[in-house]
Amino acid sequence: MADEEGASPKELIFEACRRNNTSLLEETIADITSSASKGGGNPTELVAQILNTARDGVGNGVLHVAASYGSYEVLDILLDQEGLEIDEIDRMEQDTPLHKAVRYANSLDKSDWAPHGHPVVEILLDAGCDPRIRNKAKLRPFELVDPRNTELRSILQKGEFAMQAGGDVVEEDDDGPTGSASDSD
Template identity: 80%
Template sequence: MADEEGASPRELLLEACRRNNTDLLESTLADLTSAASKSGKKPPEFVAEILNNARDGVGNGCLHIAATYGSYEVMDILLDQEGIEIDELDRMEKDTPLHKAVRYTNSMDKREWPHGHTIVEILLDAGCDPRIRNKAKLKPVELADPRNAELRGMLQKGEFAMQAGGDVVEEDDDGPTGSASDSE
């Protein structure tokens, strides 16, 4: 792990999220995995605990910071970690990472919105709940710039998918399968 005089694993994780530094993130995750193994802990659970408890001074977790800075590659790695909390609330605004991603997109020039959409999309694909309201009682879609129809549509579609739960039927590419019943 980190030297006694160096940065802590928490500091390294948060810095990797701020800077979209995948090398730093991967080496820190490898160090955490190694430390867990050496101490007889289960690596996935140990890593998830560190990731879920790593906070900056104002209560932002790893995913909050990655979303705030548009750190797509880091976010992709984080979302692959078993047990990571994807709908955690920050301490100040009670925002989820999805709220932060919408704020990030809103802060961009209109020409750059597609990058912000990518950040929102990866969070929705990971299962972030777009129905969660923050301290101001706003859902992510209610934070979205009204001119950004694509972002608003993406969030509305995510809300609908969550609302429908298991009721949404996915189309198969396997072709017709005949009767849905085996009791013929």
């Protein structure tokens, strides 16, 4: 994994999250996987365990850091990791990664909201992050959005509705009223 005097895998992952460095992240995950395989462990479980327990000095997890820095490509890789906890809570504000993504979008110039801020929020929603979770101040991510950013407010409202509807959404199928059309006599 890492040299005795070098950075630990967790430190490398956080660096990748801060800099949107996909090469460093993929290399570190590959090293963790290789180490687990050599040691007879389950590589998928070890990667998930390291990602889920990694915390920076103020209690942010890897998704918090990636979302805070708008590291879209790194988020994409992290969210593909099996067993990753996507709604973890940070220690300071009790924010989820989705709260951090909204704060990141708010920090951008208005002209950068749609091209840079919204995709970070959308990738987290697409991965299943729950926009209904409240932080320490009892605020949902929607309530943190700059009021002028109506598009992001709409994105989060749709995310909340989708979560609320959950199992109530009816999927249309082409089987007709009696079942499969492949039934033959």
